Structure formats: structure tokens, C-alpha cells
Amino acid sequence: MIDSSYALPPDGCRQSHVNVDRNKNEITGSIFFKGFLSRAFGGVTTYFVITFSNWTDFGVWTEGHLMHGQTAADGCSSGAYVILPVNQKQVTVYVGISFVSIEQARINLQMQTKLESFDSIRDFIQQTWLNEMSRFEITAEWNRESEIKFNTALVHSMSSPTIWDESNGVYLGFDGKIHTKPDYMDHIYTDLSIWDIFRTQVPFLILHDSKRANDIVHSIMLIVEQGGYLPKWPLANGHTNCMIGSHADIILSDLIMKHEHDQYLNMTQVLEALRNVANTVQKHDSRFDPPTYIKYQYVPFDMDEYSASLTLSYAYDDWAIGNVMYAAGLIDEAQEYYNRSQWFENIFDNTKKFFCPRNSTGSILCPSSEIEYLIPFDYRYTEGDAWHYRFFVPHNTPRLVDLFGGAKFFAQELDTFFIRSRDWPTTTIPNPYYWAGN
Numbered sequence: 001m002i003d004s005s006y007a008l009p010p011d012g013c014r015q016s017h018v019n020v021d022r023n024k025n026e027i028t029g030s031i032f033f034k035g036f037l038s039r040a041f042g043g044v045t046t047y048f049v050i051t052f053s054n055w056t057d058f059g060v061w062t063e064g065h066l067m068h069g070q071t072a073a074d075g076c077s078s079g080a081y082v083i084l085p086v087n088q089k090q091v092t093v094y095v096g097i098s099f100v101s102i103e104q105a106r107i108n109l110q111m112q113t114k115l116e117s118f119d120s121i122r123d124f125i126q127q128t129w130l131n132e133m134s135r136f137e138i139t140a141e142w143n144r145e146s147e148i149k150f151n152t153a154l155v156h157s158m159s160s161p162t163i164w165d166e167s168n169g170v171y172l173g174f175d176g177k178i179h180t181k182p183d184y185m186d187h188i189y190t191d192l193s194i195w196d197i198f199r200t201q202v203p204f205l206i207l208h209d210s211k212r213a214n215d216i217v218h219s220i221m222l223i224v225e226q227g228g229y230l231p232k233w234p235l236a237n238g239h240t241n242c243m244i245g246s247h248a249d250i251i252l253s254d255l256i257m258k259h260e261h262d263q264y265l266n267m268t269q270v271l272e273a274l275r276n277v278a279n280t281v282q283k284h285d286s287r288f289d290p291p292t293y294i295k296y297q298y299v300p301f302d303m304d305e306y307s308a309s310l311t312l313s314y315a316y317d318d319w320a321i322g323n324v325m326y327a328a329g330l331i332d333e334a335q336e337y338y339n340r341s342q343w344f345e346n347i348f349d350n351t352k353k354f355f356c357p358r359n360s361t362g363s364i365l366c367p368s369s370e371i372e373y374l375i376p377f378d379y380r381y382t383e384g385d386a387w388h389y390r391f392f393v394p395h396n397t398p399r400l401v402d403l404f405g406g407a408k409f410f411a412q413e414l415d416t417f418f419i420r421s422r423d424w425p426t427t428t429i430p431n432p433y434y435w436a437g438n
Helices: 102-113 118-133 144-157 201-208 210-227 248-257 267-279 290-296 307-327 331-340 343-347 397-403 407-420 432-436
Strands: 013-021 026-033 044-052 057-062 065-068 072-074 078-083 093-098 170-172 178-180
Touching: 013 057, 013 078, 026 078, 026 102, 044 102, 057 072, 072 078, 093 102, 118 144, 144 201, 201 210, 201 248, 210 248, 210 267, 248 267, 248 307, 267 290, 267 307, 307 331, 307 343, 397 407
Parallel strands: none
Antiparallel strands: 013 026, 013 072, 026 044, 044 093, 057 065, 057 078, 170 178
């Protein structure tokens, strides 16, 4: 049974088609769907080709009704089915997909599987993973569980983002056109959850696989070239406007400041994209109104409920932009962004020692009780609460410690934070005790 109209979420399918070719033992089709993120840019079409070693009969179905011997069906409750020989205990099925066309799905299937056996393909994939993991040598005979955790985390870190180019290097661009991957790139990447990975996965990739990190940055700049703007969270070939900040700034800065960027990075294009995202309202993936932000030197809570999270994010982003400007020799312009990177102080409550939303009138609106500081997914913060954002000044930790009144009190508050976090011990904070000189 081929449920060719299936999609996540259940109502994601907008259009589907399936066709059975009895002479080739092949089923082809497509599904156009709009998911939680892809609906932001109009949806995505996935094409597929499925081949079977053999079958004895076939048909299609729609709205729960089987239509024996029919070769085509349309609609978001449709698909195809095949009947295998009675005594057959094993069937070989090859599936090729594409975001370009059915013909490209067929090319992908042929080139990427070579129609080899299941065991052969499995062995190839396993060896490919082993080659990737061989970058690291780790032993912990006294704690095998730690080895397992490390290797599992390593696999997770290399399982995304999505390779977007297809066989022969073709891919669907942000302008809706078919492009061919530049020769200097191994792959085009998409599905970049930048808000999640700018402080975790990407620095790790720059450390151990700068080629892949460069391809990610080149993919971001191709999005700028084809789609006009630095992305927040690109998915497939569209902007989603998902999450906050303009943290592509940080990814670019991280690669450049570590001198890991290759000769193909167009610095003129990078500088222009950074200026645009920091100072203008973009059609896609814009910051909160930049002129208003620059006027107040913080995001007013009465204009955006994520005031504190946005202000802290933009401070870090602008520091990263300053770094790129400095690396390009634009010292005065760099200083402008370094000055902006200090605006996190404008939402710090010196009495309560927390970063809190601030209205356009200047009043700071911190949580009113001890319990209120600990509300996960507090509406005043983005996917966190006042405690999570209390330490989010990674670009100027000495000043953060000063705002707390010194290293001793800062360390005490870190103790409190981690003790209260034991029910959810995973954080993305690098050991912040170092910030206080420990």
C-alpha cells in the first residue's frame, strides 16, 4: 500500500497524484503540502519514483475505495497498491525522491542506489558513517556509557542540516528556479534551524569539518543571492520567519574570525547582507523594526512581547557584525556595532539583577514573584524564562559579571540556577563559572 498523500501534519496535503506503470513495475507521483513552517512560503512539492522487483496485480485507491487495475488517482486521500506473488517472502523496493521533478527523482534513484542489493547499500551507508566518525578517537574504558553518549551525540550533530542538492548537482533555489551547485561546494544545505545551532552545532562543525561549515555559509549566501535576505530558519527553498534574532550574523562571524572561511566567500556580499539585516526592515526574516530598535536602543515591550529576548539577541548579533566589519578593515563602522552590542544593559534591572522587558516609556517589567521567574515558556521570553536569559551575554561576560556586582555573587546565582535546573539539566551554556574567574 503506497499512501502517497500522507503528510505531517495530517492536514498538510494540498494536492497529490499517483500513477502506476505496469510495464516498468514502477509507481510515480507527487505531493504538494504545507506544513507548520513550509506554509510560510507557500508549501513544498515532493516527487517520487518507486520500483518493485515484481508484482502480480495492482490498483489505486481514493477516499478509502480500492479501484482494481486503475493506474492513476488524485487527491489528498489517495494512493496505489500492489499485490505480490503468494509464495514470495521478500520484495525489493527502491524509492527515489526529488524536489525538482519526477524525472529527477528517477535520476536520483539510479545514481544514488545504482540499483544494488539492500545489503550492499546498507554496507555502503554504514561505512560512510564510520568514515565520518573516524575524525575522532575516543576511549573511556572506565565509562562505556560515556563513549556511547559521545558517539550518539556525534551522529546527531552530523545528521543535519539537510543536503538540498540532488544528483548532478541540481537544486531548487529560493527564487523558485532550478540551479546547479557551484563546483567549489560539496553540497547545498537547507533546513537550517539557525536559532538552535549557532551556538552548538555550527561551532563544532567549524572545529572538525570546516569544509562542511563553509558549505553551510555558502548556502546561506546563496539564499541571500536568490531570496534577497539573510535567513533565520530556511526550510527547503523558502523563508519561514521562525524564531528570533538574526543569528546568521554569528555563524558568518564565527567562520571568518576563526580564519576558516575559504577564498570563495564574497566579503562584499556578506557586508551588505549584514548591514541590511541590522538596519532595514526585510521582506523576509526581518528583525523587529530596526529604526525603532535603534531609536530606543532596546525593543520596547509594548511593541513586541519578546522585548528582552530580542534585545539580548540583537546585542550578540551586532557584536558579531562588528567583528566582520573589523576583519574587513572597516574600523569605524565596526565600532558602531560594538557600541550597539552593549545595549543589553538597557534592559537589566540593577535591583533584581535580571534582564526584563522594558516599555517605550522606560519602565522595566520584571516578573513579580519568585515563582514567576521560573515559568517555562514565559510569554515575556522566547522559549525560556527570566532565569534562562539572565546569563545570555556571551559576547561580554566580564560586563555581565560586573552587572551582578562581582564574581562572588555571580557564582552564587549560577549555583542557584543549576540547582533549580536539575529537573531539566541540559543547557546550552558553556561552563559559565569560567566567566567569574573560576
